[in-house]
Structure formats: C-alpha cells, structure tokens
Amino acid sequence: SITLPTDVIKTRLQVQVNNTMGSTEYKGMFDAAYSITKYEGFSGLFRGLQPALIRQVSYTGIAFILFEPVRDFISGNDDPTFIKRVFAGGTAGGIGIAICNPTEVLKTKMQTNRSTELNKMRMSSIIKTVYKTDGITGFWAGVYPNICRAFLVNAAEIGMYDNAKNWILNEYSFNNIIYGHIFASF
Helix, strand or coil: CCCHHHHHHHHHHHHCCCCCCCCCCCCCHHHHHHHHHHHHCHHHHHCCHHHHHHHHHHHHHHHHHHHHHHHHHHHCCCCCCHHHHHHHHHHHHHHHHHHHHHHHHHHHHHHHCCCCCHHHHCHHHHHHHHHHHHCHHHHHCCHHHHHHHHHHHHHHHHHHHHHHHHHHHHHCCCCCHHHHHHHHCC
8 A cells, every 4th residue: 555656656657648739747757746646635646545455465365375276286296396386476476366357457447537526436436337338348458468467476476485485494494484484585
C-alpha cells in the first residue's frame, strides 16, 4: 500500500493522451503526483487500494502454496536444480496472477477512473461496468503480459529464495531450519 501512489502515477502516465495542442496532461512523475493531489485530494493517489490489496494477498498466497508442489512435480525424484527452482517459482507466480487477474483489471480501472461520484468509483460499480461492456473475459484483459511479469518476478523471488535456503541449510548444516529461512531472506 505504500507503493500504490507510484503505481497510480505510473498508470496515469501510461494512459494519458496528447491533447489537440500536442501536449499531455502530466509533464512527468512529480507533476502527476501534484496534479492528482490537487484535483482529487490525497486519496486520489490511493485509487485502487482495495483490489490492489486483494490481488497481492491472493496472488502471493497462491504462488507460495503452489511453489513446492510445482517444484516437486518438475523435479520428479531428483533434487531440484537451480533452474528447476527458478522455473517452479515463475510457474507458481504465473498461475497465481492468471487466477487473480480480475483484481488487476479492477485496480487499473479504479486508478484511471477520475469520476468524483463516489458510486462510480466503488469496486462493485466497476465490476458491473466491466461485465456489462466486456463480459466475463473482460476481467482477463492483459492477462498474458501480466503472466510474463509475474513469472519473472516470482522466478527471481521464490525460486532464488528457495535455492538460497537450500544452499544455506546444506552448506552450513543448520539444525534449526528457522535460521536457514532467516538467512535466505537476506
């Protein structure tokens, strides 16, 4: 939630279009932050907070739950190699975000919605609008690039963490697994 304002600013900068004079609404990151705060209030920087939190908790939880079964399936009876751990992390993250993509769509719609009418900014209102205009498939708009991004992030985060934890536990013969988890986190 601390980084959400940068996500709102990034999203607004990405969707802005040139006006008839050839200029854009925002001149850059700091101008966007200033303008959003000025015209929408400080809360404008936190548009899409609800679906962002739901997405992060759900998608991360799914990725962590799926990681070990995916890793073990990929490895078979062998010890998982570095590449297999990284691939399993990416796969788990890709599956997680594919399932949770509707929350990503809601977050983006809320971040780009500039309505001052409270009922038009609610998640329930945006869900109805997406469904009415695009049907159920509208909730999976942008899913493929989202899967690619989640694959790379989770391959690096979960796969590398698991590899580091395994190396620390084996190399330093930790009897207490909790220390292995702590050291691997750094």
